[in-house]
Amino acid sequence: MLEDLTLKFEKALKKITGQGRLTENNIADTLREIRRVLLDADVNYKVAKQFIDDVKQKALGREVLASVTPGQLVTKIIYDELTKLMGGSSKGLTLNPTGVTVILIVGLQGSGKTTFSAKLSRHLTELKRKVLLTAADVYRPAAVEQLKQLGAQINAPVYSVEGSQDAVKIARDSIVYAKKNGLNTVIIDTAGRLHVDEEMMREIVAIKKAVNPTEVLFVVDSMTGQDAVNSAKAFHESVEFDGIVLTKLDGDSRGGCALSIRAVVNKPVKFISAGEKLDTIEIFHPDRLASRILGKGDIVSLVEKAQKQVDEKEAEELQKKLLSNKFDFDDFLKQIRMIKKMGSLKSLLAMVPGLNKALRNADIDDKQLVVVESIIQSMTKEERRNPRILNGSRRRRIARGSGNSIQDVNRLIKQYKEMQKMMKRFKNNKGMINLSNFGLN
Amino acid sequence: MSSFSDKLKKLKEGLNRTKDKIVTQISESISGKAIIDEDVLEEIEEILISSDVNYEIVEKIIEKARVKLRETKERSKVNLIEIIKKEFEEILQNYKVESEIIKFNDFKPYVILVVGVNGAGKTTTIAKLANIYKNKGFKVLIGSGDTFRAAANEQLEIWGGRVGVQIVNKKQGSDPSAVAFETLSIAKKENVDVVIIDTAGRLHTKHNLMEELGKIKRVLGKVLQHAPNDVFLVVDGNTGQNALVQAREFSKFTQLTGLIITKLDGTAKGGMVFSVCSELNIPIKYVGVGEGIDDLLEFNPNEFVQALFG
Numbered sequence: 097m098l099e100d101l102t103l104k105f106e107k108a109l110k111k112i113t114g115q116g117r118l119t120e121n122n123i124a125d126t127l128r129e130i131r132r133v134l135l136d137a138d139v140n141y142k143v144a145k146q147f148i149d150d151v152k153q154k155a156l157g158r159e160v161l162a163s164v165t166p167g168q169l170v171t172k173i174i175y176d177e178l179t180k181l182m183g184g185s186s187k188g189l190t191l192n193p194t195g196v197t198v199i200l201i202v203g204l205q206g207s208g209k210t211t212f213s214a215k216l217s218r219h220l221t222e223l224k225r226k227v228l229l230t231a232a233d234v235y236r237p238a239a240v241e242q243l244k245q246l247g248a249q250i251n252a253p254v255y256s257v258e259g260s261q262d263a264v265k266i267a268r269d270s271i272v273y274a275k276k277n278g279l280n281t282v283i284i285d286t287a288g289r290l291h292v293d294e295e296m297m298r299e300i301v302a303i304k305k306a307v308n309p310t311e312v313l314f315v316v317d318s319m320t321g322q323d324a325v326n327s328a329k330a331f332h333e334s335v336e337f338d339g340i341v342l343t344k345l346d347g348d349s350r351g352g353c354a355l356s357i358r359a360v361v362n363k364p365v366k367f368i369s370a371g372e373k374l375d376t377i378e379i380f381h382p383d384r385l386a387s388r389i390l391g392k393g394d395i396v397s398l399v400e401k402a403q404k405q406v407d408e409k410e411a412e413e414l415q416k417k418l419l420s421n422k423f424d425f426d427d428f429l430k431q432i433r434m435i436k437k438m439g440s441l442k443s444l445l446a447m448v449p450g451l452n453k454a455l456r457n458a459d460i461d462d463k464q465l466v467v468v469e470s471i472i473q474s475m476t477k478e479e480r481r482n483p484r485i486l487n488g489s490r491r492r493r494i495a496r497g498s499g500n501s502i503q504d505v506n507r508l509i510k511q512y513k514e515m516q517k518m519m520k521r522f523k524n525n526k527g528m529i530n531l532s533n534f535g536l537n
Numbered sequence: 538m539s540s541f542s543d544k545l546k547k548l549k550e551g552l553n554r555t556k557d558k559i560v561t562q563i564s565e566s567i568s569g570k571a572i573i574d575e576d577v578l579e580e581i582e583e584i585l586i587s588s589d590v591n592y593e594i595v596e597k598i599i600e601k602a603r604v605k606l607r608e609t610k611e612r613s614k615v616n617l618i619e620i621i622k623k624e625f626e627e628i629l630q631n632y633k634v635e636s637e638i639i640k641f642n643d644f645k646p647y648v649i650l651v652v653g654v655n656g657a658g659k660t661t662t663i664a665k666l667a668n669i670y671k672n673k674g675f676k677v678l679i680g681s682g683d684t685f686r687a688a689a690n691e692q693l694e695i696w697g698g699r700v701g702v703q704i705v706n707k708k709q710g711s712d713p714s715a716v717a718f719e720t721l722s723i724a725k726k727e728n729v730d731v732v733i734i735d736t737a738g739r740l741h742t743k744h745n746l747m748e749e750l751g752k753i754k755r756v757l758g759k760v761l762q763h764a765p766n767d768v769f770l771v772v773d774g775n776t777g778q779n780a781l782v783q784a785r786e787f788s789k790f791t792q793l794t795g796l797i798i799t800k801l802d803g804t805a806k807g808g809m810v811f812s813v814c815s816e817l818n819i820p821i822k823y824v825g826v827g828e829g830i831d832d833l834l835e836f837n838p839n840e841f842v843q844a845l846f847g
Contacts, residue, residue, distance in 0.1 A: 135592045138777035141583050205800060206656025206773055235828075237695035238688040245687035245709075290802065317656060321589040321777020321809060344655060346740060352777065372655070372685075 127152055130174070138352030140325045143181070143359045150177050181355050182382035187339070187364045190311055191225065196274050197281045198307050200267075202300055202335060203315035204327055205288030208343035210239065212315050212369050213285040214246035215377040221252065225281040230270035231256040232263045232303065233287035243285055250374055253279070263287065263299060268306045284309070291330030304335050312337040313366065316353060318345045324353035325360040332361045339366035342380070346370035358382070423516060425480035429472045432465055467500055471508050474498035483512060578603065581617070589777050590808035594815070598624045628811050629838035634795070634820040636835065637767055641675055641731060646724045648732045648757055648764035650717075651797075652750055652787055653771035655738030658799035660689065662771050662825055663735050664696035665833035675730035677702045680720030682713040682753065685737040693735060699830065713737065713749065714756040721760040734765070741786035751790045767794045769822060772813075774801040780809040784817050793817075799825035802832070807841075 127148050134144040154173045191197050199216070201209050210233070217227045229247050231254055233239035240256045247254035255270040267284050274282045286303060289296035304312065314337040316324055331337060340361075342354055345368050358365055365380040472480065474497035479486055486494075486509060495502040578599055585595045602620045641647045649666070653659045660683070667677045679697060681704055683689035690706050697704040705720040717734050724732045736753065739746035757764040768791045772780050787793055796814075801807055801824045810821055821836040 132592060135586055136778055138589075138779070141586050204775065206658055208656055236692070238691035241691045242686070242688035249687070290800070292802075317773070317775065319654070319773075319777065319779040319783075320775050321779075322587045323589070323775055324777075327775075344740060346742065 127155075134352065134355070138319075138321050138324070138356075140322055140352070140356035140360065143325075143356040146359070147177060147181060147355075150180075178355070179383045182358050182365070187366060188379060189366060190338070191220075191223075191281070192310055195280070196271055197225070197311075198271060198309040199281070199283045200304060200307065200309040200312045200335070201283065201285050201315060201341075202312060202331060202337065203288060203341075204290060204317070205236075207288065207315045207317045208369060209233075209288060209315045210242055210246065210285050211372070211374075212341055212343060212367075212377070213243065213283050214250060214252070215369060215374050216313075216367070217247070217252045217283055218250045218374050219377050220281055220283075221250070226279040227252050227281045227283060228270060228274045228277075228279040229254045230267060230282055230284040232267045232270075232284050234261050234263050234266070235287045239285075239287070246374070253277075255282075264302045264306050267303045271307055282307075291327045291334075297330075297334050301334050311339065313339050313341050314363075315341045315343060316357065318342045318351060318353060318368075320353045325356050328357045328361045332363070337361075337363060339364055341365070341367045341369060343369040346376070425472050425475060425483055425512065428512065429469065429480075432469055432472075467504055468508055470498040471495075471500055471505055483509065577617075581621070585808065588808035591778060591781070591812035594628075594811050625811065626838065628815050629821075629841060631815075634822075637795075637822070638670070638673060638675075640766065641670075644763050644766055646678070646721070646729045646732045646761075647766050648721065648734070648761060649767045649769060650734045650736065650754060650757065650765040650791065651769050651771060652736050652791055652793075653738060654740055654773075654783055655686075657738065657771040657773045658825060659683075659738065659771045660692055660696065660735055661828070662797055662799060662823070662833065663693070663733050664700055665825070665830055666823070667697075667702045667733060668700045668830050669833065670731050671700060671702060676728065677731045677733065678705065678720060678724045678727070678729040679703070680705045680716050680732065680734040681707070682716045682720075682735045683737040684709055684711050684713050684716060689735075689737065714753050717753050717756050718760060721757060721764065725761070732764075741783050747786065747790045750787075754791050768792060769795045769797050770819070771797045771799060774798050774807055774825070776809060778809060778812070781812045781816060784813045784819060788817060788819065793819050795820055795822035797821075797823045797825065797833075798836075802826040 130151070131144055131148050134147065135141065139147070151173055154177070189199070201213050201216075203209050213229060217229050220227050229243055229252050231240040231243040233243075244254050244256065255266070255273050257266050257269070260266055263286065267286075270284065271282055274280070284303070284307065286300060287296070289300065291297065312335050314328060314331050316328065320327075328340070340357055340363060342351075342365055345351070354365060365382070368378050368380050370376050370378065471494060474494045475486075479490060479494075491505045491509070492502055495505045498505075581602075582595055582599055585598075586592060598621055601624060602617060605620055606617075637647070637649070651659050651663055651666075663679060667679055670677050679693065679702055681690050681693045683693075684707060687709070690704075690709065693704050694706070705716060705723055707716045707719070713736060720732055720734060723729070734753070734757070736750065737746075739750070741747065754765060754768070770784055770787050770793045772783060776783070784793065784796065796810070796819055798807060798810060798821060807824075813819060814821065821838075821841075823833050824836050824841075826832045826834060
């Protein structure tokens with residue numbers, strides 16, 4: 097996500113780093129380049145202009161002259177401005193403690209509303225909410241069926257009315273249904289519509305009026321170009337949404353609309369959605385995104401993600417074992433399972449500073465984890481605890497037993513040994529970075 | 538069935554938003570000032586970039602306009618729009634191609650693979666394409682190769698029913714290559730003229746999924762040497778500069794032969810097509826201008842630019 101933007105920023109910043117104090121001239125060069133970076137990243141023309149102006153004002157001030165290295169200072173100014181542009185502190189979803197919380201999902205066609213609705217449902221279920229999904233897209237062929245199938249995947253009830261063309265009524269009735277059935281959260285998935293389609297915009301206004309939602313979320317494809325601000329503005333004028341959801345961030349190398357929508361419509365980005373699996377939803381943190389754009393990595397997200405999935409004590413124990421070099425294949429297996437719980441390796445590694453650059457172009461295959469897992473599972477307890485005894489015949493047996501080639505087994509053992517070596521080097525370097533190294537097989 | 542002029546009207550209505558924006562703003566820029574100065578050029582830059590025309594292309598074209606302005610003494614009378622329009626027309630003219638339909642009789646069946654990122658509008662576009670081909674008297678068969686997304690089969694089935702075209706389906710989760718194989722086998726047996734293979738939406742950054750596309754293409758080639766005759770990339774008209782990246786990546790795996798730009802009825806843009814055309818040499822085949830079955834129009838470079846600049 098946003099790697100490309102980060103890359104370009106790094107390039108632009110390099111121009112400044114290493115030079116003496118900032119002069120108006122070399123700021124101008126850099127700012128021009130940053131402007132280009134922003135425009136290439138689909139940041140709205142006007143937003144980019146404002147951004148550059150702000151940075152210029154600050155960079156030309158006294159603080160710059162007082163700086164130790166100009167590069168560091170400009171990095172900070174850009175970071176601060178980016179963060180400001182993207183909304184300051186992050187805001188979560190408003191959920192009513194009593195009664196029914198209604199969340200209305202709106203957006204253009206193909207922005208990812210239905211998939212997001214299912215993801216949000218799963219997310220809120222994790223927060224112990226009792227969720228009902230309402231299929232109010234009565235236009236797109238099989239849209240109702242799609243939501244039903246997604247609902248079934250995550251065990252969420254779906255409210256739909258066979259053959260009905262009345263989205264307003266469906267939405268209204270679903271809330272009655274939720275109340276009757278003891279469900280406290282209703283997510284209403286609506287049809288995609290163009291902001292210039294007056295009839296459809298009237299419908300969404302009518303739905304909003306009928307259900308009086310706690311939250312209206314505007315879903316937008318992160319690959320959207322300059323027009324993102326226009327559709328966001330138009331939707332906001334009609335239904336006054338409370339937050340923005342940025343989708344498809346896993347594939348996007350640009351993230352400009354994240355910067356510009358926030359600037360044009362004064363509402364926060366509440367979620368980002370990056371992946372087709374239903375657990376790939378994250379709360380949006382503008383500050384982290386800003387630091388990520390600047391190539392600093394998203395260490396905080398990684399920590400949070402890890403905390404959610406990993407039993408901390410277990411992790412601590414592992415770390416101790418690692419540092420004392422008693423790390424065996426049992427631990428290896430545990431570690432792999434934790435990583436698998438956390439999501440794809442690539443998305444995980446992208447968040448680690450330093451590694452980010454090296455791995456940006458690396459092709460990481462999550463299937464490799466499955467192979468590793470199967471090999472370790474075919475080892476005896478003794479072999480796992482004491483990998484040194486793994487001789488030729490044991491390796492052959494493991495290969496047969498796990499359905500892999502002997503080369504696969506050899507490779508894993510080699511990797512294990514290398515990792516042990518690496519761990520020795522990391523002995524004095526505590527912290528999250530350790531966790532990420534397990535993925536590098 | 539709407540008449541051709543109706544369709545044209547629709548395209549123009551959509552593009553007029555772009556036109557209105559660009560032309561009125563440019564005209565205002567020019568008429569408002571006696572001399573075309575840097576401010577005016579900057580204003581033009583803003584208008585073009587706001588329409589998603591790539592920064593480099595805008596720079597190039599403005600530079601050319603600047604040179605041409607220097608060559609004349611009466612700067613106020615230079616028709617800046619004409620200069621810019623010609624430049625844009627040139628970009629598109631180089632990539633004009635003939636319609637795939639005239640080749641349908643040379644290959645039996647003619648095979649078209651349709652690819653794109655999630656939510657671009659592939660399935661709807663396929664239904665519209667099938668409708669065009671069917672109305673020209675060809676027997677069409679669609680392979681439902683999106684075996685991933687929930688209810689993708691059902692969506693295509695409903696469209697198939699509306700258009701009156703047979704769909705080849707397999708269970709969700711099955712190998713899309715197997716769907717492609719089966720569709721071609723049935724097409725050969727049943728004397729089908731045109732086969733369209735739908736695929737699951739995938740982001741161009743997902744290596745494994747892109748490999749899968751390559752495999753589908755290879756499987757098609759094994760059943761029929763000439764297949765696929767065409768690979769169309771469907772791009773959401775709302776997309777910004779990412780369209781070029783998408784086209785580049787999809788091209789690596791499937792050698793694209795054409796672009797289809799969707800959702801052009803609702804937005805004031807489409808400017809990213811210029812960079813896709815000029816960098817990758819891929820022609821635009823169709824534009825989607827609405828949700829109705831007839832809302833897919835053959836792309837016409839002249840009309841496009843004409844409508845863009847009035």
